Amino acid sequence: MASLNQNGGDFEFTKELVQALMHEKFGDKANGKELAEYVKDLKDCTMKWYEETEKAHFLEEKRLQTFLDFTKKKGE
Incomplete structure (x- = not known):
């Protein structure tokens, strides 16, 4: 995969890839x-994907925290 690192051969x-x-x-x-x-279209698609991914991670963390809180209360 190409790197955006502008050191030596990577750049x-x-x-060449672009x-x-x-x-x-x-x-x-x-x-x-x-x-x-x-490039603008690619950027827009990438940002949309990033926002959706971040939202999914947030919801997963929230779901996990709810489960942990429930488990803790059940154990008390």
Whole structure:
């Protein structure tokens, strides 16, 4: 998987990967505007996924805490 780490080869690999993906997505007609829109869409999708994941983790923690509280009360 490509890294966004801009040290040495990682940066070059990431740059080449982005160029290959652009070519795959847009062909030889790729331009900055299309790339910006595509990156914005990817960012929006990533943020939505992150927010949903965070919400799921929060609900799971809340459910676990409720279970632990119930177990503690039952043991008293």
